[in-house]
Amino acid sequence: MKRSIASNGLILSAFALVTSGLIALTYFGTAEQINQQQQAKLQGILNAIMPSQLYDNNLVHDCVVVSDQPALGSHDAQRIYRATLNSQPVGVAIETTAPDGYSGKIKLVVGLTTDNSNNVNIQGVRILEHNETPGLGDKIDLRVSPWILSFADKTIESDKLKYFAVKKDGGQFDQFTGATITPRAVVNAVKRSALFYQQYQQQIFAASNTCLQNKPTVLTLKTAEE
Amino acid sequence: MHELKQLSWQGLWKNNPALVQLLGLCPLLATTATLINGLGLGLATTMVLIGSNTAVSAIRRWVPNEIRIPIFVMIIAAFVTVVQLLMNAYTFTLYQSLGIFIPLIVTNCAIIGRAEAYASKNPVGLAAYDGLMMGLGFTLVLMTLGGMREILGYGTLFSGANLLFGDWASQLEIRVFTTDSPFLVAILPPGAFLGMGLLIALKNLGDNKMEAVFAAKPKPKNVQRARVTAET
Amino acid sequence: MSISIALLAMAALALIFGAILGYAAIRFKVESDLLVEQIDAILPQTQCGQCGYPGCKPYAQAIAEGDAINKCPPGGDATIKKLADLMGVEATSLDSAHGQEDVKKVAVIREDECIGCTKCIQACPVDAIVGAAKQMHTVIADECTGCDLCVEPCPVDCIDMLPRPNSSAAWRWQLTPIDIKQVS
């Protein structure tokens, strides 16, 4: 019996070493490439919502993290990528969440810039994650419908806020036939994030870059009143 | 040669892991929304199958019977992880769309099934070939199912080929028809079940038809009746 | 560093589990009921040899070693189905090269023709024929398996395989409608 225990244990152990070693080797071999791929994907999305001629910094490597912001609809840590041109703030790409989707939360990222009169221009919006009903609510997904592109180049003006809504609520955005809740949620989320940016623009750009940290510190924002 | 032919026949048709053994259904049903997804997962599975079959066959002499399953599992897990890392590195977008199902290859019973049933009893070359054929058989089913579902659900074929083959492949996409109300159930999991069931039915139908054709000339077999007792 | 820790942890875990398995392999060894016995229990024990093996046990042995399960005409489809269940293979139809499933039969010796040669006694696999040399033989109907091995050796062809008599006690309740004739 002792022999059985010893030999089985040793053999299994040897195999464990070999197989884990193989994995380790592969991991080291691919880690760099994987990292690049992930960066590239993020870059792709950011490029889509923030025209690259507007800024000259590396968007992916310049961000702050905020959390627990009612305006951004989530308690999770959400990143804000900062775009600068000649070190001057240009705009941000904000990860945000629409908590009131028909089937749960919708995660999206919004590219925002400000114009001279401090109105917020929406450069583009992309959906990162959603669980909306296929065939109805999932038209917010670019793969299904180009609806999300209708946000591009929209401006949020303080006095015309109420037009930033779905048509059923008297706004300018189409809802889909048979589904109002989803687009409404998305429109509202975009609107909130724009207003958020408008409010905290200075603080966001004042904060230090935390993107390259392993565990980025969460930026605490102060309201104007304080 | 005969052995190889036999292996091909077994893997591709007769003992197809997906249609006959019904193994690996979880990734099969979940990832076959499009043809390219099916192809991607199929290729990944094939790679793992070849690798694990080869490895298992190579080490089969040194594996005691009692711990063979853990060893096989470790080998398979290692190969899956390696494939996962490689795909993550080199076919990133496909990896993104296949998502969780790559690690799930570990639990694909087709792989451990082949390791246990074939690779652990046969030489390396044959085992690798068996892995290739089983993998191809699996891939073919994934592609067929994916194609069926893609056409019904999206009206397209080969959409997303660029994920697998690079940008040039985007022109491979064929739009079969355009509709405002696609047959959504096809790309949802229930559609996978229905499609799978129909595929199995078709396969069995084909088998029956073939059997009927080949049974037309049964070769007369002369059986010598054994005498239990001495005949006087 | 973390990688080497991971490797060591894996190795240690494997060592432990390998040891457990090694222990369990010895400690919990079960002598399972031999497959051959289970197969043999399913076979009808007619010992007729139609399968090509001299008796049911050898055929059971052959099945356990991978022979086809459809070679037993006396057992018929029912036996094939049970064997298929046991062996985990698909039930196929009876291989007609070995014969057809037939009604249960019993050997009957036409007594006034029997010359008492004892050849059938020799041929009977279950000793179901009694008689002595130059004495009339007779079949113990209850013991006869209907294998018909005794028929051929008989020099005077005095053995008939007759269907087992149908008694109302062992009746299968097959009501076959009979043509209706007008009541006269």
Add this chain to the structure above:
Amino acid sequence: MNLLLASSPHQHNKRTTGQIMRLVLYALIPGIAMQTWFFGIGTLIQIALAVSTALVTEACILELRKRDFERSLQDYSAVLTAVLLAISLPPFAPWWLVVIGSFFAIAVVKQLYGGLGFNVFNPAMAAYVLLLVSFPLQMTQWLPAQSLAQYSHNWLDAFYTIFTGYSQDGFSLSQLRLGIDGTTMATPLDTVKTSLAQSLTYHESLQLPIFDSTVSGLNVAWSWIAFAYLLGGLLLIRQKVINWHIPLSMLVSLFAITLFMALVDGDRFGSVLFHFFNGSIIIGAFFIATDPVSASTTNKGRLVFGAAIGLWVYIIRTWGGYPDAVAFAVVIMNMAVPLIDYYTQPRVYGHRERSNKKEAKE
């Protein structure tokens, strides 16, 4: 002289499968009439389409399966399936919707499983689910009741809309769906679910024009239809076509949970009346869950089956993605039927409780 042989018993009850199915069809008549009254002739057209598709499909498949289809068609089971499917579709749904659904119900859900008596799922509901998941848009386009509609429509309009998508006067379906207040009308359940999602309270959403009844939370059309079906269902129980177990346990369990939740938080959860009479609960309890083939067969099992459906309906309605849930609940519980049946076997005469399995093994 030979006589005809037969197995006992020689005496038979007079009621055949076909008669039972016909009785169920008769019992549906009041509900269908009410539905036609409120939503127009569309329902009848849908029924006609569904029935003819179902019969043709059934005949073709039986022919393929080399069965005697003439006799099978006489059992009215295909007709019943088709009618149940048709009345659960929006009256003006496009014609191909009901054709696909009917075909799927008969060909896939019923015949592929082996035909009458072998289908695991309720064919009408499985087809409904298929249509709902596949074509959510078309499946949710209910019209407002005629009294609430902005545009009135006649039977010719119904016909045109179903087959072309536009009414005689060129109104599209979405225009027809406009209510008197100019907004698109949905079903009451849908309306409440939507407004709850918009952070309105349940009571606020009851202020919407669709709830036109004097009783709070009821829509005139929908509750009248529900009452009509209730009438038919009670008739069926009285005729002993269905057992009381499933409807009762389903309604009781739904009643219990709605009452409980409404008491816990009346703002977020609808009242009992709202749940019972706005949607397909009544027809589901009496006509759909009681489908003998796919329901549980032991009496205890029926109670479990019905109660579980009630529970699922509430869960899916409240937290799920679809406003109504009878079809999903029924299909889910269909899957559990063998399990329920196994564990609710009645104690057989002469066997002691529970221990019988063990005894048999020993």
Add this chain to the structure above:
Amino acid sequence: MQSAFEDVMTKLNAKELWDFPGGIKPEQHKQLSNQTPIDKLPLPERLYVPLKQHIGLEGHVCVEPGQHVLKGQPLTKSMNPFAVPVHAPTSGTIINIAPHVAAHPSGLPELSIEIASDQQDQWIPLQPMPDYQQRGKMAILGAICDAGISGMGGAGFPTHIKSSPKKTVEFLIINGIECEPYISADDRLMREHAWQIRQGIDVLCHLLEPQAVLIGIEDNKPEAIEAMNVACRENPRYQICSIPTKYPAGGEKQLIQVLTNREVPSSGLPIDVGIIMHNVGTCFAIADAIFSGKPLIERVVTVTGQAVHKRGNYWALIGTPVAHLLAHSDYKAIKQKHPVTIMGGPMMGFTLRNNDVPVVKTTNCILVPADRELGGSITGDKEQPCIRCGACADACPASLLPQQLLWHAKAKELDKAQDYHLFDCIECGACAYVCPSEIPLVHYYRIAKADVRIEQQEKQKSDKARERFERRAKRLLDEQQAREEKHRLAAEARKQAMAQQGNDAKDKIAAALARAKAKKAQLADNTEQNTTANQAKSAAVTQANTPEQQPSDTPSTLQGSADDRLATGASANDRVQAAIARAKAKKASAALANDKLNAEATLPASGTNAPSSQNIETPLPTESASARKPSAVQAASAEKSKEKPKNRVDASKNTNRVENEGIADEALPKASVSNPLDEKQQKIASAVAKAKAKRLNNASKAESSQTKAAKPDTDENKAESVRAAEQIDSSEDDTQSDALNAKKQQIAAAVAKAKAKKAAQAAEKGE
């Protein structure tokens, strides 16, 4: 658990009852037959009394054809407690004791005694015992048994066994429910003979000493309840219980449940819960047997259905053909487009294959419905798929799940069907009655039950066969070892003999004989089929041990010496002996050469018992006819052996040598000059010949078309076999004197044919 006696009595006294689950309420149709008193029938011409009319065993017939019997005379008897005698229903002559179509759904014939009535109806002297209370219980039980009484309600369990329980009886329940529609036999019996029934109950009470007696009668028979109330008025222990009308309240288990809320355990008996139940008809028969001494030879039978005009109840003698009953009740066959006769009620009765079926002790009703009278289709050919409506489960009185049973029964999943308690089904038919798909559920269950029983029987049989086979294999192995041991001994003996060589031919023969005997005797010894084997063996051993000539001669030498012997031999006996010896010697040498013996050696081995001519007269412990067989065989083999030296070939059919066709001609004269054979020998010889001819015929027919090359041969064979057949045919008409010759020829022809066949086979093989 089961309800206590006191609880039951309290509830019963309060006129309350329990209920059983399920049940149905079919239309009763009792008015069709219960309006008129029980009628007498004229005596039928013929009666067929089946030997077995109950559960148990049939007795031994104690009459024989041609015998005249008196009414009430026992026809069978048996000491077995499970055998109940049957009696002559009327006086007359036994015509026949042969199988006659039985009162069983299978319609298979069963052994019955056919009696031609002499129309005298003359009773055998009767022995009533009205003083039964003074007699011992055994005497009463004996009387009940001798009267042939078995349960008259359904299954027909022997009453005397049921009446002598080993446990205490709390309740004696008298079943007067008669819940099946149409039947009114018990109803009328209770109305008209309540008094006798009560007397029967008295007897049963005396035997069983129950704590309470319950008489259950359905409430749709108020007159019967009234009559029984009157009859039982003086005995307050007898409680008449009016049971709500619901089918199958009359089922034993159901009635027990209704009256006492107890359940008979599965595969148990009512006595397990302290209950004994008897049918009212049985009670009446007991009273008849005890107080008048009359055996059970008649019973009340309801004849009803809209196809008969004179519907009513009749006293029918056991054995009366149904046709007789129908003839006297004005049966209008015209009313049945599809004539059906049902024995029993519409729920549990069975259809008859023809109307010659006799009335038996359990026959309570003959139902002849008009078309469509019973509703639905009677043959069940309108069966539709089960829609799982569960109506059957609601109707099942045993709380089974009929559709699950159906599913498994149809799929032949007998194990699963038994898991669903297939054998708790009482076959009441309630499920099939309510089934909207008109599935003959009960029929499927019966088939499944029969399959299970048959499977069990076959399992037992195969286990037995395996055991016997293994034992035989072991025995053969032992024999083989023993034989090898003998061989060794014999070889040693031979070596010894080598030392002292002798040249005498006779010695050689003797030595060969001895060796052969030694071997064969040993076989005979082992098979233990021969009483004299031991003797022969010891003789053989002695012979083998005597110093003798070396045995390594070839067979031809042996044969040659045998020839010498033949030439010089004077008597026929000598020749026979010599021939046997030669044959044996040859076989023995062949066997020696192979160093093993064929099992066939048993045949000659038996011959070694007494190699002299006296063996013909040796008395053997078998029947006289077969006792003569051995000699015949020996003679036949002698004949065969004689041919051998002449032709230098082996006539034995087991040799593989190819023979030429001339043999037949030569053998013929040879055979004809041999000793006169007696009749028996000829018969055997001709049997052998016939058999061979038959085989040859078959073989040549099969062969004839196979190959062209073989064709001439086979044709010839065929021609010859035809000739042989002709010879055989003609020889059968021959006179006694010619017979001898003819037989000889036949034998010769047959032998020739056998050889021809082999030749043909060899030719075929050669190709």
